[in-house]
Amino acid sequence: MSKSANGGFLESVSRNFDKAAPHTGLHKGLLAQIKACNSVYQMRFPVRIGSEYQVIEAYRVQHSHHRLPTKGGIRYSQKVNQEEVMALATLMTYKCAIVDVPFGGAKGGVKISPREYTTAQLQKITRRYTTELIRKNFIGPGIDVPAPDYGTGSREMAWILDTYLTFKGGEIDAAGCVTGKPVNQSGIRGRTEATGRGVFYGIREACSHKDDMAKLGLTVGTEGKTMAIQGLGNVGYHTGIISQEEGGVKIIAVAEYEGAIYSEDGLDIKKLLAHRKKTGSILDFPGAKNMKQRKDILELKCDILVPAALENQIRKDNASKVKAKIIAEAANGPITADAEEVLLKKGIMIIPDMYINAGGVTVSYFEWLKNLSHMRFGRMEKRFNHNTYRNLVALVERMTGKTVGAKERDFLTRGADEIDLVRSGLEETMITSYDQIRSTMKRKKAVTDLRSAAFVSALNKIGSDYESLGIFP
Numbered sequence: 001m002s003k004s005a006n007g008g009f010l011e012s013v014s015r016n017f018d019k020a021a022p023h024t025g026l027h028k029g030l031l032a033q034i035k036a037c038n039s040v041y042q043m044r045f046p047v048r049i050g051s052e053y054q055v056i057e058a059y060r061v062q063h064s065h066h067r068l069p070t071k072g073g074i075r076y077s078q079k080v081n082q083e084e085v086m087a088l089a090t091l092m093t094y095k096c097a098i099v100d101v102p103f104g105g106a107k108g109g110v111k112i113s114p115r116e117y118t119t120a121q122l123q124k125i126t127r128r129y130t131t132e133l134i135r136k137n138f139i140g141p142g143i144d145v146p147a148p149d150y151g152t153g154s155r156e157m158a159w160i161l162d163t164y165l166t167f168k169g170g171e172i173d174a175a176g177c178v179t180g181k182p183v184n185q186s187g188i189r190g191r192t193e194a195t196g197r198g199v200f201y202g203i204r205e206a207c208s209h210k211d212d213m214a215k216l217g218l219t220v221g222t223e224g225k226t227m228a229i230q231g232l233g234n235v236g237y238h239t240g241i242i243s244q245e246e247g248g249v250k251i252i253a254v255a256e257y258e259g260a261i262y263s264e265d266g267l268d269i270k271k272l273l274a275h276r277k278k279t280g281s282i283l284d285f286p287g288a289k290n291m292k293q294r295k296d297i298l299e300l301k302c303d304i305l306v307p308a309a310l311e312n313q314i315r316k317d318n319a320s321k322v323k324a325k326i327i328a329e330a331a332n333g334p335i336t337a338d339a340e341e342v343l344l345k346k347g348i349m350i351i352p353d354m355y356i357n358a359g360g361v362t363v364s365y366f367e368w369l370k371n372l373s374h375m376r377f378g379r380m381e382k383r384f385n386h387n388t389y390r391n392l393v394a395l396v397e398r399m400t401g402k403t404v405g406a407k408e409r410d411f412l413t414r415g416a417d418e419i420d421l422v423r424s425g426l427e428e429t430m431i432t433s434y435d436q437i438r439s440t441m442k443r444k445k446a447v448t449d450l451r452s453a454a455f456v457s458a459l460n461k462i463g464s465d466y467e468s469l470g471i472f473p
């Protein structure tokens with residue numbers, strides 16, 4: 001495949017791997033095994049659309065089987081091609097390793113533009129794609145577990161589960177064959193917001209280190225920092241909302257495919273989404289200015305730039321114009337390897353995709369665990385904890401002779417619900433993983449950027465899995 005067809009995405013992933021690999025101390029043969037995509041399934045299937053038949057091109061790539069099942073989303077886009085799906089599957093392997101999700105990496109892609117199909121037609125395509133996966137043993141709770149990605153959501157995941165059940169209805173753990181399902185279809189609370197929430201936790205962690213912030217000329221913490229977001233899909237939207245509401249971040253610009261808007265005073269993301277629903281566009285949002293071109297957002301002066309759309313957005317041709325101090329890669333692969341060299345020379349901090357957007361797969365892992373345990377998180381302990389806390393408060397009241405107010409009592413005695421546990425697990429994951437990456441960078445003098453440090457951390461974890469098999473020296 002030519003570089004122009006996919007913008008060299010796979011090549012960028014490969015170059016980033018090669019840059020970090022020498023710092024791992026792993027055997028050359030082992031590194032070659034980790035780097036390779038294990039299984040690439042390219043398929044073509046006919047779907048009747050109206051009175052015609054369309055031959056749909058689709059893929060599922062399993063990059064690494066060092067842990068099972070393999071895991072990764074399914075993308076619906078006209079731009080899908082084999083190399084893109086291979087690059088995305090590869091990133092999933094490292095992503096899972098970084099956040100200690102015990103899966104190998106995978107990704108799927110269907111080369112369609114969802115806007116051109118009715119809901120019924122999309123359902124037909126999704127069901128047929130799932131059938132192809134079942135036929136080749138490319139899906140199952142212990143084999144390969146898809147999830148949403150660009151162009152898909154919980155609706156598609158429900159269709160996938162239903163198709164799977166049609167063929168494998170007797171399988172006790174069948175619900176774990178796909179994640180990102182609607183909550184009432186064996187999904188989990190907090191999955192939809194998970195990637196965006198994880199992006200916020202990751203940014204907050206990065207901004208909590210005084211010396212790192214000082215190097216960028218920034219203060220500690222997220223409060224008052226300016227942010228520009230490219231892409232107001234599920235990831236960009238939740239990153240914006242949560243950064244605004246929980247981190248005190250000021251969103252000064254947003255880009256979508258119809259254009260970009262800017263306001264020095266900050267944009268209210270909730271109101272902006274309502275405006276887009278009403279008018280069909282983010283443009284002409286009251287109090288904001290329309291920008292000349294949507295790509296101008298990447299060159300805007302701001303503290304944090306969040307590319308939350310697609311790969312290859314910051315390239316050699318525009319990298320030197322980027323003025324942000326921190327780039328949080330909410331999308332997969334938004335910066336090419338060439339561009340990265342330029343950005344790092346400029347002293348920009350890049351928080352890499354394989355860490356910062358790993359919140360989605362982390363909560364997918366929680367959903368899968370929920371499916372295998374056949375029980376909602378919190379069901380066993382919520383009431384027990386509530387009663388224990390209530391007794392504790394009563395004891396303190398008796399000992400002090402003071403009474404706790406009703407609001408405070410509710411807060412102190414609440415047992416955790418599923419959503420509380422999911423958020424807490426996600427927060428813990430993002431904090432611990434950032435710590436691992438940062439301390440890898442501190443420990444290895446020759447590793448000077450977060451992406452290389454993330455790679456080193458991931459490769460060492462995967463390498464030790466292989467080493468314990470005794471295949472490699």
Ligand code: GLU
Nearest residue numbers: 072073147149360361364
């Ligand atoms: N598509 C998401 C990603 O790129 C989520 C994958 C998953 O939940 O398995 O990380």
